[in-house]
Structure formats: structure tokens, C-alpha cells
Amino acid sequence: MALDRPDLPLNGLRVFEAALRQGSFTRAAIELRVTQAAVSHQIARLEDRLGVTLFLRTSGGLVPTEEGRALYPVVEHGFDAIARVLDRITGQRHIEILNVGVVTTFAVGWLLPRLAAFQHSHPAIDLRISTNNNRVEILREGLDMAIRYGAGNWTGLKAELLVDAPLSPLCAPSVADRLATPDDLGREVLLRSYRGDEWPRWFARVDGACPPLTGPIFDSSVAIANIAVDGGGVALLPVAMFIRHIDEGRLVQPFAAQVSAGSYYLTWPADRPATPEMADFAKWLHAELLDENDTGYAEYRDKGVSEIS
Structure with missing residues (x-):
């Protein structure tokens, strides 16, 4: 009609x-x-x-x-x-609002320290960040985009790879002193996320037997990391998101072995045309992640640039 x-x-x-x-x-x-x-x-x-x-x-x-x-x-x-x-x-200056949901691990481990740089380079974009534990509904929450962790296959969404995030054990230096081989992990508290297959997959990676997993389950890698910093156990975490913890000596990576459990993706509704602000944010993310001087991310600098247009 x-x-x-x-x-x-x-x-x-x-x-x-x-x-x-x-x-x-x-x-x-x-x-x-x-x-x-x-x-x-x-x-x-x-x-x-x-x-x-x-x-x-x-x-x-x-x-x-x-x-x-x-x-x-x-x-x-x-x-x-x-x-x-x-x-x-x-003759007024137009400010566009961009609402982005971000899984807390990525927000704390990578994005938040760089927000000032984004605002400086994009003064006409009012970027508003909402953190979450990787459960987010873009339209219902009034978001334009969301950065989330997973396999990149969310129904109804377009997903653009930002950075791979393999997992490896991280712990306080005092705990690392007790770990000579992966078998020694059997005497430690292994901190768990709600994704129950992570520790078994890591032990399979090193040809070891995963010990019984007990204790509380957490829905935040940031919370798990804080417990590990305090010596409360060994965490299986995306190392790239905790580079600063390692550089500052708060966490140690006792074993080099890593296992891939997912990556960080920028997502947005498949049926919604991308705005210029969405494209600018996506391109800025890629430029920052691919910066060869960005400690911890140089290995990802060949991933390409944003396809959002």
C-alpha cells in the first residue's frame, strides 16, 4: 500500500x-x-x-x-x-551517537585504554560503550554493533573477525614457581568459565589427562584473572587480552601451549545498512589491532581491513 x-x-x-x-x-x-x-x-x-x-x-x-x-x-x-x-x-556541528556492546574481557583488556585515541581522531562520533558477559541482543538493547567472543556464526548478524584469542594457563608468579610440567596443574585449583570444555581441550593439546574440575564457575574472564592474580588458582585465559598483566608481572604464562576456543568479532544486524560511523569505528579497530608497534598484536597485522561499507 x-x-x-x-x-x-x-x-x-x-x-x-x-x-x-x-x-x-x-x-x-x-x-x-x-x-x-x-x-x-x-x-x-x-x-x-x-x-x-x-x-x-x-x-x-x-x-x-x-x-x-x-x-x-x-x-x-x-x-x-x-x-x-x-x-x-x-551551521551546527552534527554529532553522531554510536552505541556498541562489548564483552567485558575485550573492553578491559584492549578497548578502554584506547578510547581517548578514538575520540581524538573521531570527534564527531559520540561513542557509548555497554559491557556484557558475551550475552547481548543488539536491537533489543538499542545497540548499533557489538564486539563478542565466539565462532563468528550468530544468526541474523554479520560478523567481522577482529583478533584471534587462543587460551593458555595464566597464574600468579608464586603459583608458576610450582609448575614444572602440565602434570603439576593437577595439584592446583583450575579456575573455570561457563564453557566447560576449555580445560579438557587444553590438556588434550599437551597430551595430558585433565584432572577433575571442581569449584565455582565464572561468567567473566576478568573475574577469573583477578582471582589468579591473587594466587587463588590457575586461569585459562585469552593471553592477548592480558598482555598488560603479564608485562607488569601480575600474571605469568607457565606453558607456551595454547588452544583455540574462539575469536573476537565485530557484529551488527545483517538487515541494517552500516552507517558511516559504524564503518569508521570498524576501520579504527582494525588499524589499531594491526599496528605493528602495538605490543601483543603484531602477529595479527596481516588480517586485512574492515569490509564494512
């Missing part, structure tokens, strides 16, 4: 964009400074106007339908284009 231009439901489209980005009628109402009932009414009017359902209301929150997911990037980019033109007309 074609829309007559004089009857374009601009208010409804604006409310729709905010509701999908925020993942909630309540949060959209707060952003738009109206009541939740007003948001619900505008969405109902828009759905009636279009003749489709845009959201499914579930106990877990708003879930966009196929029609809602198709409409969102068009509306988002349309409003962005209007804002940019208005800024040029009025």
Missing part, C-alpha cells in the same frame, strides 16, 4: 524508532517525554495505518516482527539524514 506524502505518519514513525531502539514502550516514553499510553497509542495507529503488526509484546519485552525489522533501518537512516541536513542548514 502506497503512502500519500501529505499523510506520512511521521509522529508514529518517530515513536516506532525510539521504541525499537529502546526495546520498551516505557523507555521510549521517557526518551520522548510523553506517557507510555501515548507511545502505545502512536504504535497502534501506525500499525493500523500500515496494516501490519510491528511488535510482539512478550514477557521478555518488545520483539520486532519481520515487518518491524525491515522498517527500522529505513526510518532510522531517514531521521539521521534529516538531522544532518538541518545541521548543515543551521
Whole structure:
């Protein structure tokens, strides 16, 4: 059904964009400074106007339908284009907001120390970081992109490899003094993540038998690393994310053997066109990771450049 231009439901489209980005009628109402009932009414009017359902209301929150997911990037980019033109007309400097979810290990181990450099080189981008434990829903959380750890095969997302992150045991120097061979690990506390196959795979890599694994399970490599620093056990961690801990002598890598369990990827919705800000952030990430003077990452400098366009 074609829309007559004089009857374009601009208010409804604006409310729709905010509701999908925020993942909630309540949060959209707060952003738009109206009541939740007003948001619900505008969405109902828009759905009636279009003749489709845009959201499914579930106990877990708003879930966009196929029609809602198709409409969102068009509306988002349309409003962005209007804002940019208005800024040029009025002579104002346009600042674009870029919301990125980042798994905590990558954020703490690599990204956060470099944010000042990004802001310096991209002053027109307001970068907003949300950390997570590798569980993130880009659209529902109002994100543009997410950096996550895994195999790079997430449904509905495009994924671009940033850096490989093989795992190796790391521990405090006092613990490392007791480790002459991998068999000595059987007398230590082996700190575990929720991915239960990591230690067995590492012991298979060194042709050893994995000892019984007991004790608490953690969902954060940063938490595991902090325990290891305090001498509370041996952690199996992505070494590239803890280079500073090693350089500062807080952690030691007692054995050279590593096992690949995943990589860090930059991801974004497959059905959403990339904005110039998304492309700039992706290219900056690759440039930093491939910098031959960046300690700990020189081995990855041949990975190429971003394909986001």
C-alpha cells in the first residue's frame, strides 16, 4: 500500500524508532517525554495505518516482527539524514551517537585504554560503550554493533573477525614457581568459565589427562584473572587480552601451549545498512589491532581491513 506524502505518519514513525531502539514502550516514553499510553497509542495507529503488526509484546519485552525489522533501518537512516541536513542548514556541528556492546574481557583488556585515541581522531562520533558477559541482543538493547567472543556464526548478524584469542594457563608468579610440567596443574585449583570444555581441550593439546574440575564457575574472564592474580588458582585465559598483566608481572604464562576456543568479532544486524560511523569505528579497530608497534598484536597485522561499507 502506497503512502500519500501529505499523510506520512511521521509522529508514529518517530515513536516506532525510539521504541525499537529502546526495546520498551516505557523507555521510549521517557526518551520522548510523553506517557507510555501515548507511545502505545502512536504504535497502534501506525500499525493500523500500515496494516501490519510491528511488535510482539512478550514477557521478555518488545520483539520486532519481520515487518518491524525491515522498517527500522529505513526510518532510522531517514531521521539521521534529516538531522544532518538541518545541521548543515543551521551551521551546527552534527554529532553522531554510536552505541556498541562489548564483552567485558575485550573492553578491559584492549578497548578502554584506547578510547581517548578514538575520540581524538573521531570527534564527531559520540561513542557509548555497554559491557556484557558475551550475552547481548543488539536491537533489543538499542545497540548499533557489538564486539563478542565466539565462532563468528550468530544468526541474523554479520560478523567481522577482529583478533584471534587462543587460551593458555595464566597464574600468579608464586603459583608458576610450582609448575614444572602440565602434570603439576593437577595439584592446583583450575579456575573455570561457563564453557566447560576449555580445560579438557587444553590438556588434550599437551597430551595430558585433565584432572577433575571442581569449584565455582565464572561468567567473566576478568573475574577469573583477578582471582589468579591473587594466587587463588590457575586461569585459562585469552593471553592477548592480558598482555598488560603479564608485562607488569601480575600474571605469568607457565606453558607456551595454547588452544583455540574462539575469536573476537565485530557484529551488527545483517538487515541494517552500516552507517558511516559504524564503518569508521570498524576501520579504527582494525588499524589499531594491526599496528605493528602495538605490543601483543603484531602477529595479527596481516588480517586485512574492515569490509564494512
